[in-house]
Amino acid sequence: MKLQLRYLILAALAHVLLIVLLVVVVDLSHLKLGGDDQQKSIQMRLADGPVTTTTQRRREEEQTRKLREAEKVKQQQLAKQRAEQAAREKAQAVQKAREEQERQRLAEEAKAREVAEQKAREAALEQKKREAEKKKLEEAEKARAEEARRKKAEEAKKLEEQQRQKAEAEAKRLEQEKRRKAEELAARQKAAEEAERKALEAALAAEMAAEESARQRAAEAREIADAQSRYADALRRHIENYWQRPPGGPDNFICELHVNQMASGDVIGVELNKSCGSVALDESVRKAVMRSSPLPRPDDPRAFDKELNLIFKPN
């Protein structure tokens, strides 16, 4: 509303300014006509038509005056319109402000009413809640008392039951103990008899097993001994092939070599345990063993011995 009013005023002012500018421009063009060029054109026009000049000027003056008056009237009308407009606008603004005020008042009143109502509602709710709690507490207390009473009664009953059971158990236990002792005695007697019997059996079995294992051991020992005898024979034959006695040695001698061999039969050490009595013979038996390497292996692995005692004794 206020904005519209301002626009109206601005428009009026613009019009006024335009009119003023128009008037000033006309004046100025009028004033400039006093120069040399104006003079010349006027003179030429005089030469052409010296009759028209005065009339025309009058007409022009009349016209200007009329224009001025029209303008003045227009200005007056405009101002009147503006005043009316302003008055109208003012009235409108006042009306509007009044209406606004009224509306605000109404709104405030409504709000206050609402707050009051809310408060009343909350108070009612609170009241209700408190009452409910109180009731609940009372009920809980009642229940507790009831429970305690019930429990006490139950415990008393339970105790009674326990005592009864205990008495019963004791009686039962005594009876069982009596029975058990009797049974135990019987069992012991029976076990003793059983043990005696078993011991006899075991002794018999052990005797038999010992006999059997001795038999087995003897058989195994025999087997090994046989295998060793075959092995020794194979070794003897093998080594004899490699024994070259030096010429000129004695015919009777006995010497002993200790030989270490690997599982492969490869000789890894030869020691003279007992000399043949001659360096040449000692060397010859050493050489016999070294040349024999690797030694034959037994047909039965149990016969293998990584240590061999070789007796060299010519027939």
Place this chain on the structure above:
Amino acid sequence: MKKYLLALLLTAFTATSHAALRIEVTEGTTAAIPIAVVPFKGTNEDGEADIARVIQDDLGSTGLFKLMARDKMLAMPGARSDVNYKNWRTVSVDYLVVGQITSTESGYSVRFELLDVYTPDRVLASFEIDAPRGSLRRAGHMIANRVYEALTGHPGVFTTRIAYVTLTRRAGEIQYELVVADQDGYNPQVIARSPEPIMSPSWSPDGRHLAYVAFDIDRGLAILQVQDIGTGKVQAISAREGINGSPAWSPDGRYMALTLSYHGNPDIFIFDTKTRKMRQLTQNPAIDTEASWSPDGQSLVFTSDRGGGAQIYQVAASGGNAQRLTFEGKNNQRAVYSPDGKSLALVQGGGGYRIALMDIKTRAMRILTSGPLDESPSFAPNGQLLIYTRSGRSGAELATISIDGRIKTRLTQRGEVREPAWSPMQ
């Protein structure tokens, strides 16, 4: 404590219960010891002597070794570090002699090693010696000695010498020479020469003197004399009437047993070189001659025909009754003690003459040679062989035989050879 004891006993028991397997080997062949004497490195630079050849010949002469021929050798290492043992095993060699010679200012430095082909880290013998120029053969003999001893247990005799008498006929003239040579016949050296017989050379125990019998034609006498081999100086021991013969040194070199007959018949006398006194050892109407000292110097053996034929008798060095030792064979003479004193080598007659060996303790006689005319046995100082003379194509010649009778060698000499005498160890 008891437990501990028991444990000990148990281990002892198990240890003995696990005895090594016992094998008796009874059969073997008899074969010479295979050995390779590799030519010594550096030998060809000078050419004085092929030392490896000397060693090889020495060892070969004993008959105990089978020597690998050089052209069969795949490699000729000069030291143990260069030996490829496996290769030598594949060519069936048991022992290897390697060495090298380097020249020094005065001669050579000689080094050798005796290696066991089957046991690479075993060096059976080795040495490094300086040998003056001209002594390489001797160095070789020394090496052969060491090799021989390492492989037989007996000292080698390759550095010893032999004295013998030669008889040569030149333009109808007979010449006798007393020669001393290396045991292999090298380096013969005539130490006495005569148109009259030279007999019975005998080495002094130090090896520096020879006692022998020479004849003085002018005086018609046999002279028993001692000659210094080094200087040639001669010293007469006895030049009595009759026999002055069969000298034999006592082991300590102080006394000399000899045969003298100046009082009638030949008996054994003992000459003391220190006091120059003569003592009669045997007194018997029969012939007593050819004495030999026992190595312990306690007794002597000699030849006597007091029982009829010639037999060997034993008598104490201090004198007394002689005891007859030989009963086998038609006759037995010229006995010599073996270096170990356990046996006698002698000449047994009966259908020819043969060298025999008698065990003094058991009196068992073993005939070594086959005759028909084998004489003058002399033991090598190691007792392993004997040198003697036998009849060859051009008269008597030298021969050796091992005491087991199995190994015989022949040493051919110019002319006829008599009465070899093996020097002591040198």
